[in-house]
Amino acid sequence: MLEFKDVTKQFEGNDYPSVHKLNLKVERGEFVVFIGPSGCGKTTTMKMINRLIEPSSGEILVDGVNVLKQNVVQLRRSIGYVIQQIGLMPHMTVGENISLVGSLLKWNKEKQQERAKELISLVDLPEDYLTRYPHELSGGQQQRIGVLRALAVNPPLILMDEPFGALDPITRDSLQEEFKKLQREMDKTIVFVTHDMDEAIKLADKIVIMNKGEIVQAGTPDDILRHPANEFVEDFIGKDRLLESRPEVTRVEQIMNPNPITIEEESSLKEAIQKMHAKRVDSLLVIDGAGILKGYVDIEMIDSNYKKKNQVYEVMDTAKYAVDKNSLLRDTMYRMLRRGSSYVPVVTDNNKLAGIVTRATLADMVYNTIWGEETAEGSAIE
Amino acid sequence: MQTMMDTLSSYGWDLLDKTGEHLYISIAAIVLGVLVAVPLGILLTRIPSKTADRFISFVGILQTVPSLAILAFLMPFLGVGVVPAIIALFIYSVLPILRNTYTGVMEVNASLKEAGKGMGMSTFEIIRKVELPLALPVIMSGIRFATVYLIGWATLAAFIGGGGLGDLIFDGLNLYKPELIVLGTVPATILALIANGLLSLLEKGLTPKALIK
Numbered sequence: 001m002l003e004f005k006d007v008t009k010q011f012e013g014n015d016y017p018s019v020h021k022l023n024l025k026v027e028r029g030e031f032v033v034f035i036g037p038s039g040c041g042k043t044t045t046m047k048m049i050n051r052l053i054e055p056s057s058g059e060i061l062v063d064g065v066n067v068l069k070q071n072v073v074q075l076r077r078s079i080g081y082v083i084q085q086i087g088l089m090p091h092m093t094v095g096e097n098i099s100l101v102g103s104l105l106k107w108n109k110e111k112q113q114e115r116a117k118e119l120i121s122l123v124d125l126p127e128d129y130l131t132r133y134p135h136e137l138s139g140g141q142q143q144r145i146g147v148l149r150a151l152a153v154n155p156p157l158i159l160m161d162e163p164f165g166a167l168d169p170i171t172r173d174s175l176q177e178e179f180k181k182l183q184r185e186m187d188k189t190i191v192f193v194t195h196d197m198d199e200a201i202k203l204a205d206k207i208v209i210m211n212k213g214e215i216v217q218a219g220t221p222d223d224i225l226r227h228p229a230n231e232f233v234e235d236f237i238g239k240d241r242l243l244e245s246r247p248e249v250t251r252v253e254q255i256m257n258p259n260p261i262t263i264e265e266e267s268s269l270k271e272a273i274q275k276m277h278a279k280r281v282d283s284l285l286v287i288d289g290a291g292i293l294k295g296y297v298d299i300e301m302i303d304s305n306y307k308k309k310n311q312v313y314e315v316m317d318t319a320k321y322a323v324d325k326n327s328l329l330r331d332t333m334y335r336m337l338r339r340g341s342s343y344v345p346v347v348t349d350n351n352k353l354a355g356i357v358t359r360a361t362l363a364d365m366v367y368n369t370i371w372g373e374e375t376a377e378g379s380a381i382e
Numbered sequence: 383m384q385t386m387m388d389t390l391s392s393y394g395w396d397l398l399d400k401t402g403e404h405l406y407i408s409i410a411a412i413v414l415g416v417l418v419a420v421p422l423g424i425l426l427t428r429i430p431s432k433t434a435d436r437f438i439s440f441v442g443i444l445q446t447v448p449s450l451a452i453l454a455f456l457m458p459f460l461g462v463g464v465v466p467a468i469i470a471l472f473i474y475s476v477l478p479i480l481r482n483t484y485t486g487v488m489e490v491n492a493s494l495k496e497a498g499k500g501m502g503m504s505t506f507e508i509i510r511k512v513e514l515p516l517a518l519p520v521i522m523s524g525i526r527f528a529t530v531y532l533i534g535w536a537t538l539a540a541f542i543g544g545g546g547l548g549d550l551i552f553d554g555l556n557l558y559k560p561e562l563i564v565l566g567t568v569p570a571t572i573l574a575l576i577a578n579g580l581l582s583l584l585e586k587g588l589t590p591k592a593l594i595k
Contacts, residue, residue: 052500077502087497091515091590101501133592149501159500 001189002026002049002157007058009044009213018044020213021058026206028156031183031190033200036210037236042193045210046159049191050079062157077101080150080158080188084165086142088134094120094145095130101153119148122182140171147179151186160192164199176202177331184326184349197237201225202328209233252332253325255365256346256355262287265294265313269302272312285345285353286316293322293345293353322347325354333362389561397550401569403464404546408536408573410468412529415475420521422476423483424509431488438481445477449535453542467544471536475528482524486517515590522585526578533574537566 003026009019019041026032034042047053048060051072060067067075088097096103098119099112107115116130123144134142143163150158164172180203183190194200200207201221208218209232217229228234263272263284272284276299283298295318305315322345323332336344336357343358390397426434452470460466490513498508514521540548547566554562586594 050500052496073502073504075502076500081497081500083493083497083500085491085493085497087491087493089494089498089512091592093592104502104507135592 001028001030001063002191003059003061004045005059005061007045007048007055007060009041009048009053010056016213017056018213019048019055022213022215024208024215024218026189026191028189029187031180031192031203031205032208033192033194033204033206034208034210035194035197035200035236036216038195040210041213042208042210043161046161046191046193049157049159050076050081077104077153078155078157080155082143082146082150082158082160082163084162086139086146086166088142088145088149090134092133093130094132094134094137097134097145098130098148098152100149105153107153115152116148119151120145123148123178138171139167140175143167143175144178147175147182151182151188155188157189157191160190162194163192165194165196172199177327179203181324202331209236250329250365251325252323252327252329252346252357253354255329255361256325256357257361258355260285260345260353260356262353263297263312264289265311265316267312268310269306269312269315272297272302285356286312287353291352293347293351294318296345322351323357324349329365332357333365336362386561386564389559389565393550393562393565397565397569400545400547400549400566401573403544404533404536404539404548404570405573407464407467407471407539407544407546408529408533408577411471411532411536412475412525414468414472415479415528415532416525418472419476419479420483423480423521424487424513426480426484427487427513428505434484438477438484441477441480445474449474449538450541453538457542462543464539464544466542467536467539467546470542471532471539474535475532478528478531479521479524482527483517483521486520486524487513489520490516516593519585519589519593522581522588526581526585529577529581530574533570533577537570 004022004024007019007022008017010017018039022041022045034045036042044053048055049062049067051067054068062075062079088094089100092100095113095116098116099107102112102115113130117127120127120130125141125144129137129141134145137145143166146163150160164175167175176199192203204221206218207221207224209216209224211232217224217233219227224233225237228237261275261279261281261284263275263286265286265288275284276282283296285296286294288294294313295316297312297316301315301317309315321341325346325348332344336359343356345353346355346357348354426437449470452473453466456466456470460469494512494516495508498512503511536546537548537551539546540552547570550566551563554560554564554566
């Protein structure tokens with residue numbers, strides 16, 4: 001998808017090159033995060049991809065074609081671009097901003113508007129926002145639009161220059177999550193620049209740590225946290241984070257109990273009671289024939305409806321919060337504790353039940369962190 | 383008052399004529415000024431700012447040359463009449479428009495230009511879709527300033543045979559008829575005020591809705 005071959009950038013008047021003989025391959029659909037102290041060359045590296053900065057030597061290939069051999073305007077239109085300052089045009093409506101690249105490509109008005117409506121629904125903003133102006137939106141909403149603008153003509157590759165850096169921590173958190181989800185759904189290749197290690201760990205498939213124009217280490221977040229290449233990387237990650245690295249990088253899927261106790265929605269209440277009794281639990285997750293999570297039912301619901309209703313789906317509660325199996329345990333833990341629930345069902349992308357995380361699972365985690373690892377399999381079941 | 387009315391009745395058609403000429407000279411000069419100074423101002427934003435600043439200072443010096451002197455200098459080259467008058471006035475219109483265009487475009491938030499560039503706007507598209515709409519209020523106030531001054535200075539056109547309301551003022555001076563001077567001055571002032579008002583309206587109409595505070 002994207003390849004750097006011996007790429008060097010020497011700015012005039014600088015003693016050292018900003019980027020020095022950089023080699024890197026990025027696969028299609030990969031989320032790559034460049035990180036490093038300021039002046040390490042991460043932004044320069046990214047901007048060379050869409051030629052906002054031209055490399056002094058070496059080649060950058062996008063889908064096998066050297067970017068320097070392409071028409072610069074067309075190249076940029078084919079690559080999404082999101083910047084930290086958001087950069088929405090203040091004199092254009094939100095809809096016009098989203099359709100900006102579409103209008104450059106001479107899409108007709110209907111196609112532009114249709115696409116804008118489609119996109120704004122992805123970020124849960126109402127359609128009438130399309131006719132508003134950027135200054136009427138909050139910072140978080142503005143950057144959502146900034147991201148949509150980059151997605152508008154559906155480019156396979158998107159460059160993001162510290163896109164969430166200027167937002168407050170809570171907004172940043174929710175945007176990161178939303179965006180990670182979008183990226184997985186749309187199968188985009190992302191090149192993302194940040195100086196925030198938390199952000200890198202949360203979003204990246206591959207983290208590229210840079211210093212003084214060179215790559216110090218490149219690998220999955222897990223790799224880097226477990227095997228930092230040298231002292232620089234260790235310092236950069238921070239010692240605290242190395243200690244806490246388990247919940248930081250562990251995905252829910254890795255610790256969940258994959259065999260939660262379930263019942264089909266068509267089953268009778270009697271069967272439900274029997275199952276609870278046999279398994280010694282007080283609630284059951286309700287699924288349909290295809291294994292899609294429908295809700296949950298607990299002993300109180302059955303008790304108060306036993307005489308009036310017959311089947312599970314009549315008494316179950318459908319509003320049950322669930323987490324994606326690929327989300328990080330760190331975030332899940334926080335939510336579970338905050339919500340005060342005793343368990344959280346884990347689902348796949350299409351809401352199929354994949355497992356369950358209970359408070360007992362968390363207790364095992366903490367136990368392992370304090371007393372060292374042991375095989376937690378099996379003991380994670382309530 | 384009686385003499386004023388007499389002058390008005392005897393110079394009535396003349397006054398209309400002269401006002402027409404006056405407008406023609408001023409408008410021609412200002413249109414020429416916009417056509418030259420706006421593109422030039424944008425061009426200046428594309429070169430190193432040191433050179434641009436120097437250029438603007440140079441134009442500023444031109445502007446300090448007394449207008450009467452400019453008219454006199456132009457006479458050997460362009461002769462007398464309407465054309466040299468328009469050219470002389472045009473020279474005066476350039477600086478305010480040029481300076482405001484340059485400042486207005488330079489003040490457009492750099493991140494907007496970067497966003498535009500990064501999304502694949504050509505230089506021309508950045509100018510037309512980003513820089514000009516956002517710099518418009520500043521550019522327009524330069525044009526308004528230049529227009530108001532030019533309408534006043536256009537009275538000097540009479541000095542080199544360019545016509546306009548200046549003719550009445552000069553006649554008044556030569557014939558020692560103060561009422562003629564008033565007859566030339568008042569319409570020029572009114573013209574300037576009307577032009578200012580119309581251009582303010584135009585400015586409001588052209589400014590992107592979201593930018594009106």
